[in-house]
Amino acid sequence: MCKRIFFILTLFCILPAFGKEPTKGEKLFALKVKPLFAEKCNACHGDDPEKIKGDLDMLSRKAILQGGDYFADEVLIPGKGEESFLYLVTKRTEEDYEMPPKEADQLTEEQQWWIRDWINEGAPWPTDERVALIQEKYAEGVKMTTSGGLSDEWTDRRYKKEDLWAYQPVVRPEVPGKGHPVDAFLNAKLTELEIEAAPEAEPRLLIRRATFDLLGLPPKPEEVTDFLAAWETDKEAAWADLVERLLSSPHYGEQWGRHWLDVVRYADSSGFANDYERPNTWRYRDYVIRAFNEDKPYDQFVREQIAGDEIGKREDVEMLVATGFLRMGPWEHTGMSVAKVTRQQFLDDVTDSVGQVFLAHALQCARCHDHKFDPVPTRDYYSMQAIFATTQFSEVKTNWLPEENLEGMEEDKRYHEMRKKANEDLLASLTEKQLEYEAKWFEEKGLPWKSKQEAKKAGAKPKDLPGGKLFEKPEEFGMERIGRKWQNRFGWEMDRYEPVAYTVYNGKTRPMKNNYNRIAMPKNPMGEGELEETAILGGGDPFSPTIPVEPAVLSAVPGGLEFDVPDTVEGRRTALANWIADPENSLTSRVMVNRIWQYHFGQAIAGNPNSFGATGKKPTHPELLDWLASEFVEKGWSIKEMHRLIMSSDAYRRSTSHPEPDVVKEKDPEGTSYAAFLPRRLAAEEIRDASLAVSGELNTEAGGIPIRPDMNMEAALQPRMIMGTFAPSYVPNPKPEQRNRRTIYAHKTRGHRDPFLEVFNQPGPDLSCEMRDTSNVTPQVFTLFNSEESMDRALAFADRVLEEVDDENAAVTRAFQLAYGRAPNGEELDASLDHWRQMIAEQEGLDFEPREFPTEVVREANEENTGEFFSFTEKLFVFEDYEPDLQPSEVDARTRAFADLCLVLLNSNEFVYVY
């Protein structure tokens, strides 16, 4: 803390008298050129005296006049701006001499002219004191008080006011006009742009929009009918009732929890070399879903994830599970890892993650230097990191919570034990083999023993003992290795069935050899190990600590500099959580309402929800954002209240079709006026869930250990390497009702993603995803049009409809209602009936055999010790009892032909887009 106070004091030092008025050139230098050099040039040209690019030092006039390797006195010719290379290189006309080198860093024309004009003025270079005086008196822009950078230059630099919007306290703005506040803000902008808003969307589209938005599922035909009737009577009441019904559905948490899991990078495995299963992270997933369903106040949600273990008691299971958040990033520590490096990897990951998730700051930018654009000194980065210096991993035994779903565990365990047993048998047979070879070895050597163990016991000399394994064949080496690795994995995976919390505790950092198993919490957290003392790391290197820092929070955020984080072992994270969850924190509420807004409207108010800094997109409606942020806090940080508020606006109910699209395009080229609602393509999970819902196969059971849906068989059995061996194959759950649950419950393996979901832009689980990409790529067609999964859905869909209705017209109508929430028009009905008839003719000629499923898979591998190939067989026990979804061989040509129609519906644009 002392250092911080010192910094504040220096800012208030009285400055010496000014003296002579500065010249134009001096002012240009002090106000423009010097800060420009500092921002764009000095990193390579002087800051690090060891590494000066092209030997051109730009820290003094004298040094620049000397020039560098490539140009000498042409670099700076005082009085001749147009001829000086210092100016010319910024114009980027000469290949290889564009400066700064990175194109995204290039100078604006105005900035280039500052340099030229300063040189024309004789390139004056006043002393640092005089520069400070000039800046004090004349500088534009705003200074920011922070904990201080590594240089005074950085500490004293100025920012454009508009880049600092997120550091301004949230002040509730006056609502401009009457009516719904959201509309008032949006309409003000529309009026300014002279754009009329689009009319209200049709009610049948509105129920589809709202249902997908809040639940990620399509509305049932009956729900549509009821809603339309209610709308006829009283549309406002109908709408309000609809929103309430959806918000109270347990599926709401599944959909909005999914958004949160995108941001925090949820996965069920560790990634990297071993990609070990994390057998208990699903409890965090369910915690998140519950939190949304219960409308847990967001400030509490923040506190629990950052410091649940501290604010709750150690026996408060939910609190322990919640802090699993801190460990969501990919991480492992193997025998080839250096402990300090992987520890630092976690510290960097958690610091950046807390920054991006809660504060919309990618803090990694300040890991090696003071932030280039934002008022985030590298000191703040490490001060934030120091908060986690006592945070340690542990997987602790707890009780199950009454709300946790334990269904299916026994059966899953039964199959898992079969796998485990088969592997143990394999290892046992190899041990026997090994003993045979040992006996042979001793015999050949004429030694009296039968085994290595026996020889050791008898005190045999090392030269009379076999070194290493005595296997002869590549498959013996290879299988032994597989067996050993799998034994370890399968053993750890038994934790799936145990009430273990994937969590943290506070204490010393213990030495770590490797992490191949559950990490137990030590009896005495302050026993063995090192109490970490955080320091600014030179170049981010854990072996290069420089200035020590104490735990603290971001100093540019109002209140941050004064905020006190204890440096005790316990309580650092509680302090951080309280600071983040403080209504006065200028970032937190804005960050969350911005995310909520984005998922409703398909675009955020501030366009980079993970980056509120200078490089992020500025808010299109800053006052609306602030009003929402303030409202959010006022309504007790209730996320559901925000849904009610936003969804009750006219803007939310607007049509996606604007009557004058050309006018809108011209006056609102960026498309941020909200004159019309944006259509959106369903997310990967929604496509699968909606197909299952429509086909009648969806099992809506909530929570529990991860399910394993059907995956393209080639992908499921795709061999993949983990450290030193193959990963066990992916096998789906044996029964349809276990597999056909919502996608959020599907096992998410970092190194083996479901191609169905991946192709529809499910983000990779390594980086925080602020917004999903929805690009259209051709393989999506192969997946949705050709895959077994799609065929299965279409067939079940057809079978369901034909079970429900007999009449052909009614069947087509029902299919349309299920898929689109509307009946077909005359033309569609005719075309569909006609298609059905044609396809019956096609299908009648086809004969389908029941599909066969592999009960084992043979792997070919190159054995690392011998370089030779060997093969081994992996048993897939689940497939011995596997019950496939409805198969073509089980139905008649009429049903299969109707399934052709259903497949078309599931592939159609009307199905995969929401309006």
Next chain:
Amino acid sequence: MNSRRDFLYGLTSSLGSVAFSSMLSRDLMAHPGPGAQALHFPKTKAKHCIFLYMEGGPSHIDTFDPKPKLTDLHLKEFTREGEKQSAMSSGKRYYVQSPFDFIKAGESGADMCTLWENLKDVADDLCFYRGMQVDSVNHPTANYQANTGNQFGGDPGIGAWVNYGLGTENEDLPGFIVLPELAHPQGGAANWANGYLPTSYQGTPLRPTGSPILDIQPPKGITREHQRKNLDLLAKLNQSHAEEHPYHDDLVARMKNYELAFRMQTQVPNTVNIDAESEKTKEMYGIGSEPTDDVGRRCLLARKLVEKGVRFVQLYVSTWDSHDYIAKAHGSLIPRVDKPIAALIKDLKDRGLLEETLIVWMGEFGRTPDNGVRGGGKAYGRDHNPDAMTVWMAGGGVNAGHTIGATDEIGAKAVDQVHHVRDFHVTLLRLLGLDDNKLTYYHAGRFKQLSQFGGTVIDDLIA
């Protein structure tokens, strides 16, 4: 929203201009991608890259960087400890000499062990580089760094960057194709991911067996005519839907994708079919005989893909991780790749394609001159070494016939022309006409690039 690149594989704008007959023809139009409005270095020769990735970390000491000094030190023991050491690298260790003999190949006198029976014939086409270093001693992190620049994964693969920069020459094939082995490498598909770039830049693995692209064919029994009828109804429904939403461009893009996919179903299998190649060619690549068949097939396929205008082909050959018994392990791996790779270079040369194709051969790191005593035994292998390795390049614009940089006398550490892998990445982009400093993409608060924070071109690798 609809960038030009979306058209390429993502396809959003009109397909009308592309005649059906020219769908698979070469040099349709070599337009740069959105990452490079015009080629950064217009005079560049290389237009394609075949990246031969030797996963596991091949030993420079036993392939291209002989260390006679190790013969003197062979089996000499020492102990290493320290907080910078992993469990693998610490403890009791001993030096290991190379089990292989070396020759000076070609007029350039390139060092090669004698197992390179075929590659030696093209020695003068290769540019060896011995100065490279990486950060990580672990496979997946080192793989990620070699393939994406970021050792922690999540970033775009090199092939994704190259396509983002150069765009495509063939609208009907992905611009970034991966030819993995049967098994995917450690770290999985994240090695060829699009990262934060749009999904259309993702590497598409062509599977060595089964369906080359997942689900490219409909299930058994469904004929093309059958599918056509379904597609016709789909087009009809989509058409009337699109009329209701005339300003929603994605709808049209998605409709066109269905037609393109329908054509690709027949075209891709043709493209990847190597049966039609002459027996002589197949023999040259070692197809049909062991141990070269698998790598031979994929090398030949790589040539075909490059001919079809695919920008970036990455081919994986794994299990170079010879901690134990390197004589046997490397001794069987080198003959797997030697003939096919030499054939690839010769074949490209004969077809006049070597000039415009950059070939890179590298692994994630090199190997140590010493080995750990494990389980009380000595197994004559080598551990991971991030400080020294050998990579080589051939083809478009490389300084062929030279060996650049050097390691110390035991091959423990690069000592001359020492560069981090980021500089190698920058050089690779440069050879393809791209400037790493211009090839950037905004993500998480800053403009990111393959080299992460910028790097320098290794001039001596370029002719």
